[in-house]
Amino acid sequence: MNTYTYNKSKGEFFLSQNEYVFKKGWIATMDNSNKKDIKKSIVTSVDVARHAKVSQASVSRAFTPDSSMSDKMRTKILKAAHELGYTPNAIARGLISQKTNIIGVVMDNPANPFYSLMLGEFTEKLKESGRQTLLFNAATDAELEHVIRAISGYRVDGIILTIPNRISEFNALGIPLVLFNRRDFDEKISAVCCDNVQSGRLVADYVVDRKYKEIAFMGGLADSSTTIDRRKGFADGLKERGVGKLTEINGDYTFQSGYDATRRLYEKNKNIDAIFCANDLMAIGAIEYIKFGLKKRVPEDVSVIGFDDITEASWPSFDLTTIHQPIKRMITETIRVLDDQIKGEEVKPTINYYNGELVIRKSTK
Amino acid sequence: MNTYTYNKSKGEFFLSQNEYVFKKGWIATMDNSNKKDIKKSIVTSVDVARHAKVSQASVSRAFTPDSSMSDKMRTKILKAAHELGYTPNAIARGLISQKTNIIGVVMDNPANPFYSLMLGEFTEKLKESGRQTLLFNAATDAELEHVIRAISGYRVDGIILTIPNRISEFNALGIPLVLFNRRDFDEKISAVCCDNVQSGRLVADYVVDRKYKEIAFMGGLADSSTTIDRRKGFADGLKERGVGKLTEINGDYTFQSGYDATRRLYEKNKNIDAIFCANDLMAIGAIEYIKFGLKKRVPEDVSVIGFDDITEASWPSFDLTTIHQPIKRMITETIRVLDDQIKGEEVKPTINYYNGELVIRKSTK
DNA sequence: TTGAAAGCGCTACCAA
DNA sequence: TTGGTAGCGCTTTCAA
Numbered sequence: 019m020n021t022y023t024y025n026k027s028k029g030e031f032f033l034s035q036n037e038y039v040f041k042k043g044w045i046a047t048m049d050n051s052n053k054k055d056i057k058k059s060i061v062t063s064v065d066v067a068r069h070a071k072v073s074q075a076s077v078s079r080a081f082t083p084d085s086s087m088s089d090k091m092r093t094k095i096l097k098a099a100h101e102l103g104y105t106p107n108a109i110a111r112g113l114i115s116q117k118t119n120i121i122g123v124v125m126d127n128p129a130n131p132f133y134s135l136m137l138g139e140f141t142e143k144l145k146e147s148g149r150q151t152l153l154f155n156a157a158t159d160a161e162l163e164h165v166i167r168a169i170s171g172y173r174v175d176g177i178i179l180t181i182p183n184r185i186s187e188f189n190a191l192g193i194p195l196v197l198f199n200r201r202d203f204d205e206k207i208s209a210v211c212c213d214n215v216q217s218g219r220l221v222a223d224y225v226v227d228r229k230y231k232e233i234a235f236m237g238g239l240a241d242s243s244t245t246i247d248r249r250k251g252f253a254d255g256l257k258e259r260g261v262g263k264l265t266e267i268n269g270d271y272t273f274q275s276g277y278d279a280t281r282r283l284y285e286k287n288k289n290i291d292a293i294f295c296a297n298d299l300m301a302i303g304a305i306e307y308i309k310f311g312l313k314k315r316v317p318e319d320v321s322v323i324g325f326d327d328i329t330e331a332s333w334p335s336f337d338l339t340t341i342h343q344p345i346k347r348m349i350t351e352t353i354r355v356l357d358d359q360i361k362g363e364e365v366k367p368t369i370n371y372y373n374g375e376l377v378i379r380k381s382t383k
Numbered sequence: 384m385n386t387y388t389y390n391k392s393k394g395e396f397f398l399s400q401n402e403y404v405f406k407k408g409w410i411a412t413m414d415n416s417n418k419k420d421i422k423k424s425i426v427t428s429v430d431v432a433r434h435a436k437v438s439q440a441s442v443s444r445a446f447t448p449d450s451s452m453s454d455k456m457r458t459k460i461l462k463a464a465h466e467l468g469y470t471p472n473a474i475a476r477g478l479i480s481q482k483t484n485i486i487g488v489v490m491d492n493p494a495n496p497f498y499s500l501m502l503g504e505f506t507e508k509l510k511e512s513g514r515q516t517l518l519f520n521a522a523t524d525a526e527l528e529h530v531i532r533a534i535s536g537y538r539v540d541g542i543i544l545t546i547p548n549r550i551s552e553f554n555a556l557g558i559p560l561v562l563f564n565r566r567d568f569d570e571k572i573s574a575v576c577c578d579n580v581q582s583g584r585l586v587a588d589y590v591v592d593r594k595y596k597e598i599a600f601m602g603g604l605a606d607s608s609t610t611i612d613r614r615k616g617f618a619d620g621l622k623e624r625g626v627g628k629l630t631e632i633n634g635d636y637t638f639q640s641g642y643d644a645t646r647r648l649y650e651k652n653k654n655i656d657a658i659f660c661a662n663d664l665m666a667i668g669a670i671e672y673i674k675f676g677l678k679k680r681v682p683e684d685v686s687v688i689g690f691d692d693i694t695e696a697s698w699p700s701f702d703l704t705t706i707h708q709p710i711k712r713m714i715t716e717t718i719r720v721l722d723d724q725i726k727g728e729e730v731k732p733t734i735n736y737y738n739g740e741l742v743i744r745k746s747t748k
Numbered sequence: 749t750t751g752a753a754a755g756c757g758c759t760a761c762c763a764a
Numbered sequence: 765t766t767g768g769t770a771g772c773g774c775t776t777t778c779a780a
Contacts, residue, residue, distance in 0.1 A: 128502060131496065309699070
């Protein structure tokens with residue numbers, strides 16, 4: 019069943035797949051599969067093989083779906099594995115098969131509810147195909163440097179990027195890569211995102227229909243594709259409908275920045291009666307400043323529109339009119355695109371746009 | 384520098400650490416380190432060794448901190464590695480060194496802001512010591528079954544659990560384990576959590592001082608340690624101060640459950656004028672129902688107190704009086720306790736309690 | 749200080 | 765269908 023090698027210098031015998039060392043006298047007991055001999059706390063496939071009296075290769079096969087082996091054999095092995103509490107070592111498996119079943123997810127702001135929702139959904143969805151999420155946070159450039167090395171070191175099967183910086187460096191890793199809720203300006207990298215231009219236009223039409231007089235746009239980080247595209251759709255849409263004037267201000271996608279930017283916005287123009295914010299968190303910040311800082315009413319005095327449709331948007335205190343992103347479909351698509359790349363052939367980069375949908379609530383009149 | 388083996392059956396030479404196969408005629412070109420020979424897209428330490436004309440073992444050493452080698456050698460190797468774009472394979476490293484530098488984090492509700500904040504902080508903190516976060520979501524028992532197998536398969540160096548179920552099964556894995564914001568009722572497993580009993584008493588004292596008449600407690604999942612302990616501290620504290628009557632209701636820690644539970648609470652007792660909720664999300668749900676469902680005022684008609692001090696708690700619309708958990712210190716401590724276990728010797732399980740702190744805002748009068 | 753070689757626990761190939 | 769065996773890319777002795 020197994021072959022043994024005699025090591026002269028140590029006066030010991032080795033199992034051919036060298037796991038246990040048997041002093042000469044022990045050989046007789048080996049075929050009894052004496053459990054006392056097994057002292058290692060971590061059970062390997064060799065342990066299971068010995069216990070079930072089969073080859074190690076068969077143990078491996080028993081844990082490989084779709085591998086052909088007799089039912090009797092598989093049953094025997096799984097029983098032995100269960101008795102010893104064996105779980106295949108995914109690290110060793112990853113090394114030999116060049117496939118770790120780990121997907122790296124890179125985020126810059128885990129506190130943003132939109133991204134934490136996304137992260138949960140990704141983890142859930144990846145689990146369905148037996149894969150795990152390795153999480154990386156990176157806000158600063160120095161952190162990104164580190165993340166790039168780390169994610170490459172772990173030989174992840176694919177990367178999902180939700181950050182706007184250094185995208186090309188991630189791409190240079192040669193690892194399957196999809197941008198989520200972002201797009202590469204050169205369109206050289208696959209991306210799945212909401213059609214921000216179309217969504218911006220949707221808001222423009224709505225705002226013009228409602229006959230607001232003084233309109234404002236609050237962007238997030240000025241050079242992020244989401245802000246650029248949402249602004250573009252909004253401004254273009256307004257212009258086409260004959261509205262030329264647009265007051266602009268920028269935040270950084272956080273609640274606090276939305277709150278503060280609203281103050282600055284009203285210093286610029288105190289007659290603003292409608293604000294379109296590049297995300298919900300800033301929109302909620304805006305509502306809070308309008309109510310508690312300016313002591314004005316929403317929507318009677320000012321209408322506020324957000325983007326994302328996070329859970330908090332539907333809380334009664336805000337009841338935020340916003341653009342809903344079809345996040346579940348976007349995530350399914352992201353994983354599909356990633357899997358196409360993982361499967362192999364050179365896939366040409368595509369950007370998949372999903373239409374945003376205007377959800378009208380009570381923050382607009 | 385390197386030794387070669389001649390394989391008779393194939394008529395080929397092998398490098399001693401068999402990476403490249405050289406047909407007989409190629410040997411002459413090898414010492415020129417002709418880059419054209421290197422066709423593999425993934426660079427290994429053997430590639431770097433050949434490029435720098437050193438042994439593979441030295442390459443490994445060059446990437447091992449604190450290993451002794453000449454500066455000249457290390458410089459040469461790192462330069463070669465840089466030229467080839469080499470990153471050590473963390474999977475192979477993990478296999479041989481039995482240390483993956485991966486910490487598994489298991490959560491049940493990634494949408495809860497308290498846990499997403501926690502996750503971000505953990506990932507950040509672990510990064511400082513060169514470790515990664517492998518994320519697992521598990522709400523149902525079937526999912527937990529899967530998580531236990533997966534987390535064990537990846538041979539994570541340690542596990543941080545934030546879920547209340549099946550704790551002992553995780554412990555049976557024999558992997559360093561710390562509970563965060565939970566405790567094992569048998570106290571057989573190390574845990575780091577807020578002193579929920581003390582915090583509950585803090586709220587009890589506050590509530591009695593403020594002379595509320597009809598007091599309520601809203602728990603989360605009834606058998607979770609957090610709900611049990613927070614309730615105990617609160618109820619005991621009230622009793623000691625001579626308040627015997629306490630109306631109780633349960634949610635499940637979500638916003639919606641807090642909203643709904645408040646309706647049921649007022650069906651039970653329509654004179655409630657103070658509610659202590661087992662977490663902020665339910666407290667915010669309660670405030671929303673009180674304002675928009677009951678059309679009462681907070682805090683004039685009803686005072687609401689939460690637990691966690693999530694970001695949303697300080698938003699002006701809620702301005703929630705709540706118990707602040709020292710989350711950063713708790714996370715640092717969790718990793719320290721985990722590292723003690725990882726370092727080796729049998730550590731006896733300890734539960735580290737951190738005092739909660741009452742943050743008084745405007746949701747109480 | 750450096751190099752040779754063993755082997756971590758698996759998968760996959762080949763032979764039986 | 766089953767078993768033997770060669771590595772995956774590293775770390776870690778041991779020798780030089």
